[in-house]
Amino acid sequence: GAGVSQSPRYKVAKRGQDVALRCDPISGHVSLFWYQQALGQGPEFLTYFQNEAQLDKSGLPSDRFFAERPEGSVSTLKIQRTQQEDSAVYLCASSLVGKVSNQPQHFGDGTRLSIL
Amino acid sequence: AQTVTQSQPEMSVQEAETVTLSCTYDTSESDYYLFWYKQPPSRQMILVIRQEAYKQQNATENRFSVNFQKAAKSFSLKISDSQLGDAAMYFCAYRSRHSGSARQLTFGSGTQLTVLP
Numbered sequence: 060g061a062g063v064s065q066s067p068r069y070k071v072a073k074r075g076q077d078v079a080l081r082c083d084p085i086s087g088h089v090s091l092f093w094y095q096q097a098l099g100q101g102p103e104f105l106t107y108f109q110n111e112a113q114l115d116k117s118g119l120p121s122d123r124f125f126a127e128r129p130e131g132s133v134s135t136l137k138i139q140r141t142q143q144e145d146s147a148v149y150l151c152a153s154s155l156v157g158k159v160s161n162q163p164q165h166f167g168d169g170t171r172l173s174i175l
Numbered sequence: 176a177q178t179v180t181q182s183q184p185e186m187s188v189q190e191a192e193t194v195t196l197s198c199t200y201d202t203s204e205s206d207y208y209l210f211w212y213k214q215p216p217s218r219q220m221i222l223v224i225r226q227e228a229y230k231q232q233n234a235t236e237n238r239f240s241v242n243f244q245k246a247a248k249s250f251s252l253k254i255s256d257s258q259l260g261d262a263a264m265y266f267c268a269y270r271s272r273h274s275g276s277a278r279q280l281t282f283g284s285g286t287q288l289t290v291l292p
Binding site for chain 1: 179219225268280283
């Protein structure tokens with residue numbers, strides 16, 4: 060596609076349920092990032108992939124958060140046993156080349172997750 | 176660790192006037208990138224302008240320009256001839272340029288810009 064695509068756009072879940080958020084990056088983009096954006100705040104880094112390899116997961120807030128990118132394209136962020144503090148917008152971004160840091164990150168529209 | 180601070184939660188500007196958004200950052204690195212992103216209600220982050228720290232010349236993109244003061248660790252955004260479509264949340268962001276370092280962006284808390292007709 061022309062841009063980074065995220066689905067669903069909105070997700071409502073009950074506390075304790077598991078959720079899965081999908082990111083389809085721009086075709087050919089090597090790097091993929093997940094960010095969490097709380098209401099009224101700036102995005103905070105969660106995890107980074109270069110192709111299928113998860114090179115940095117230092118931002119994941121707990122072991123309930125898990126991300127994968129098995130074929131080096133589409134990525135899924137999974138949150139198990141959701142808590143109310145998980146309510147946020149989850150943004151995905153991709154960039155063209157992994158080893159060179161000057162490539163801009165292209166963002167999707169995000170998934171707004173609400174935990175009841 | 177790097178931090179980015181935006182001390183103006185909200186700003187307003189009259190249409191066609193000029194406004195400056197402030198950003199300061201803290202880092203021990205000498206080589207990095209600084210960005211301004213715009214986030215409208217649609218939530219998509221849109222890159223407005225980028226500055227490489229090794230360049231002394233301030234970046235400009237049409238009506239958008241920056242005032243980069245490396246010693247002061249300051250990176251402000253000036254929007255000239257403001258338009259209604261400029262209304263959005265603006266985020267300042269930092270990224271290391273060193274190879275092997277983290278690739279992620281570190282964002283400030285944002286400034287909500289309102290453009291008054």
